[in-house]
Amino acid sequence: MNSSAGPAAEDPQQDVHQGIHRAVIEWYARAARDLPWRAPERTPWQVLVSEIMLQQTPVVRVLPVWRRWMQQWPEPQDLAEASPADVVRAWDRLGYPRRALRLHAAAQSVRDEHGGRVPSRHSELLALPGIGAYTAAAVAVFAFRQRHAVVDTNIRRVEARLFTGRALPSRSLTAAETRLAEELLPRDVPESVAWNQAVMELGALVCTARSPRCSECPVREDCAWVAAGSPPAEDVPREQAWHGTDRQVRGALMAVLRAAEEPVPRRLLLADASSAEQLATEHGAPPQVVVDGLTALWRLPAPAEQRERALAGLLADGLAAESDGGLSLPV
Structure with missing residues (x-):
């Protein structure tokens, strides 16, 4: 029996993903916040500092401290030469001040091992003191425009609702979430960078944890959680206590x-x-x-x-x- 291979069948799921990518990236172009570490002239050092400061801390609190740091320590070697006391004092009230010491140690490593330039290779970023998987990927993507899956709380929440129909992701990052983020990452490098930026911003501004503004969402029609009737979260994390702790x-x-x-x-x-x-x-x-x-x-x-x-x-x-x-x- 003679047979001939026809053209490869198109993947409907891939088409859906591409449509979601376009919609979210176009929304980001209209709605993104104007933040200094996103400016075209931003440096890898500015991105690295912002990423560490933004861990568990809202943008509104980070902005004034980040600006002061960039005036005081515009390059890694400037921070590397500062005393730990000055670094902790300048951290002010951002919280989790051990991050300040880790950033200080990272700056010293950049000075001593990388000639004062933040390394561009993901493996070298990951080897810096105090730099974990998320921060290494974020700096590689946002500072050096590389293709990596960035998986923060905002991205996890958007992807949980959009593709799995869950109101909130698991309390801790799972292997399944990491695989999903990697599968959703566009193959085109510039588009993958834009997707990471856009989906993170969507989670920060629209697909929020407490009061999502679904009517403003550019992919509402594709959202599995909305299609399921926006069911409540199965496991609602308790708000972290402060007073008396x-x-x-x-x-x-x-x-x-x-x-x-x-x-x-x-x-x-x-x-x-x-x-x-x-x-x-x-x-x-x-x-x-x-x-x-x-x-x-x-x-x-x-x-x-x-x-x-x-x-x-x-x-x-x-x-x-x-x-x-x-x-x-x-x-």
């Missing part, structure tokens, strides 16, 4: 150390409101900015063991240093 106490301790130019006696940091006034008198009158920080710390309803634990954690993480005179930022 070790994180709150650590933050109050860090506020005092950032404001202080001299070591702060341990007794002052561990005092409670009942003994604070007497201790402050014994140790002289610190600058008002330090007094304000101590007052806020003393007012916390934190037991002695929690204050001790929070302070020990800062020392263990390298965010504080102790000397005979007391505690200060790392030197």
